[in-house]
Amino acid sequence: MSKLRVGLLFGGRSGEHEVSIISAKAIANALSSGENSQKYEVTPFYIQKNGVWQAGETAQQVLTSGKPTENDSQTANLWQFPPQAADIDLWFPVLHGPNGEDGTIQGLLTLMQVPFVGSGVLGSAVGMDKIAMKTAFAQAGIPQVKYKAITRDQIWSNPCIFPKLCDEIEASLGYPCFVKPANLGSSVGIAKVRSRQELEAALDNAASYDRRIIVEAGVVAREVECAVLGNDNPKASVIGEITFNSDFYDYETKYTQGKADLFIPASLPKNIVPKIQELAVKAFLAVDGAGLSRVDFFYVEATGEILINEINTFPGFTSTSMYPQLWEKTGISFTELVDQLIQLAIERHSKLEEIEES
Template identity: 80%
Template sequence: MTKLRVGLLFGGRSGEHEVSISSARAIAKALSADTNASKYDILPFYIQKDGFWQAGEIAQQVLDSGAVYQSSVTSPNLWQFPPQTQEVDLWFPILHGPNGEDGTIQGLLSLMQVPFVGSGVLGSATGMDKIGMKIAFAQAGLPQVKYKAVTRAQIWSNPCVFPKLCDEIEAELGYPSFVKPANLGSSVGIAKVRSRQELEAALDNAASYDRRIIVEAGVVAREVECAVLGNDQPQASVIGEITYNSDFYDYETKYTQGLADLLIPAVLPEAIASQIQDMALKAFAAVDAAGLSRVDFFYVEATGEVLINEINTLPGFTATSMYPQLWAHSGISFPELVDKLIQLAIERDATAAGKS
């Protein structure tokens, strides 16, 4: 039987470059395990932080070592792709953050006319943009925390507008609240604010990352997550819970070992767990996701409310990441999960418009 040549695409031009390498290493190990080894050949493709694509020995070197690589070429032609791209039967992109899970690479892979794992352009872009995502959730009738969308122009361009904007945020959302760039992942640029001074500083900082910013009302709640797997008939996993001692689930807490604990399955009333699973599937459909997603929620235990926080269409994929762990506790091992995602990509490609 001819093996399927899987183009494992990792690295990328975002602040989550190192996380992407870790995810790719775990996926490569899974593709080489058990029955997967007889079904798939791995073709590694590493995108440097400057956007230059590497294949062959250099990409394999990064995959083996886990170390970031930067070539000595100062002005690479970003549109000269390695010749090995022509050998790929199916792409497995594991690029987190901007230029990776926001629809940009998905558009490129679509133009290549080769199937790929995960959501397409629409699902990826909507899942990455916190403002667009919340609009889609609202249309689907999913309850959320109160929020306000603002722009960099409101913060920077007119000194007369900024104080009024802060007045509106205080009146509509109060304190504490969270200020977030609309299009960054892994809690980059996010701040929890409790005063006017902190709000002004957080808005200014967030505007340095993105021209669109979202401010959300704080809520006292448990943070729970559900993994989704599938295409048109997706399935929801058991529920997991994140606990931590820091002020909120920031970048350092997420990626520093020992600062956060994952409890799987979360100790929840059965009706609440079922409600979260149902809402996760509705969120998956609302943004037109495909293949995989992790959906994050707030469970307000005092009132019994479940509020959707966000969907992540290309979540962290190391062996210790929440997404694969949720499926492991749902009966699907890491190697099986990787195999299923590849098969889902083939299925989605086969049922795309114009194909039989």
Template identity: 85%
Template sequence: MTKLRVGLLFGGRSGEHEVSISSARAIARALSWEENVSKYEILPFYIQKDGFWQAGEVAQQVLDTGVAIQNPAQTPNLWTFPPQTAEVDVWFPILHGPNGEDGTIQGLLTLNQVPFVGSGVLGSAVGMDKIAMKTAFAQAGLPQVKYKAITRAQVWSNPCVFPKLCDEIESTLGYPCFVKPANLGSSVGIAKVRSRQELEAALDSAASYDRRIIVEAGVVAREVECAVLGNDQPQASVIGEITFTSDFYDYETKYTEGKADLLIPAALPAAIVSQIQEMAIQAFLAVDAAGLSRVDFFYVEATGEIFINEINTLPGFTATSMYPQLWAATGIPFEKLVDQLIQFALERSK
């Protein structure tokens, strides 16, 4: 039987470059599993931090060592791709953050007319933009915490408008609240604020990252997550919970070993588990996701309320990441999960 050539696409131009390499290494190990070796051949493609595409020995070296190329010598040309791209039967993009999970690379792969793992242009773009995402969730009737969408122009362009904007945030959302760039992943640029001074500083900082900003009301709740797998008839995993001692689940807490614990499965009432699973599938369909997603929720134990927080259409994929661990606990081991994702990509292309 002819093996399918899987184009493993990793690295990228976002701040999550190293996380992408770690995810790719885990996927490569899974594809080296005995049952997968008989079906798939890995073709590694590494996108340097300057955007230059590498294939062959250079890409394989980064995949083997886990070490990014720090000082690229090439002048980037995004429209010149390695000739090996023509050999790919199915792409497995594992590029986290901007230019990786926001619909841009998905558009390129769509033009390439070769199947690829994960959501398409629409699902990726909506899943990345927190404002568009919340609009889609609201249309689907999913409960959310109060929030306000803001533009960079409101923060920087008119000094007369800015104080009124802060007044409105204080009166409608109160403290504490969270200020987030709309289009950055993995808690980059997010701040928890408790005063006017902190709010002004956080808005200014968020505006330096993105022209679209979102401010959300804080809530005392347990942070739980559900993994979704499939295309038009997706399935939901068991529920996991994140616990941490830091002020909130920021970038440092997320990626520093020992700063957060994953509890799988989470100790939740059966009715709450079922409700979260149903809402996760609703969210997946609301943004037109495909293949895989992780959906995050707030569970207010005191009242029994569940609020959807966000969907991540291309979550971290290391062996210790929440998404594969949730499926392992549900009965699908990592190696089989990778195989199923490739099969869903082929199914969707038909």
């Protein structure tokens, strides 16, 4: 049997460019190990920060070194793909954040009419936009913290409206609360605020990142996570917990070694674990997820409440990331996990083709 030609797509035009490279390197190693090496032929495709696609020696060099290249003078043209792209049987997009995890690249891969790992356009877009995501969760009846959705125009366009907006946030959510751009990952642009002055500054800052902003009520809770794997009938992993000493789980805490600790499985009451797993699957289906997702929750020990925080349709995938570690503790090794993701992509693509042909 000939090997399946897998296009490993990484890098991208987001603030998580470097993390994407590390994730892709781990996946490439897994696809080249054990039985996977007999099944798959990996071709790396690197998207530079300026959007230019690179293949061949350049892409392999970035993958091997784990370090991005400098942008060249070439401008991005989506209709001038590297010629190797025509030979790909399946795409494995290892892209985090905007222009990779938000439905944009998924739309392009859909037009290519070949299978790809992960959620489609709808699941990726809803899973990326925190406002759309929370709307989907509310419709599905999944408990979550109180929040208020606002736009950049409400913050910047009319100075007379801005004080009233802050009054409404204080009255409905109180302090502390969190201000977040709706469409950025890795805690970029997020601020925890405890006063009117901090709220005004945080709203102004968040508006510089995105035209849609969400403000969430703060909650005293443990932060736990559950991994989901599958398509129409997904399964949930054991539960993991993140602990940290910083004010909240910001970018520096996430990506600085020793700043946060992961506990898998989390020490939780026995009746809480299946509830979190059930809600994780429910959230996955609510956004039309496919392949993989990591679902983050708040567990309020004082009341026993479980509140959903967010879903990540393509979470970090390094060997030390929470998603693969959760499955490792559940009984699926890293190499088995990437194999299953490819098989799920093939299954989903085949079903979509059947629908189109009927």
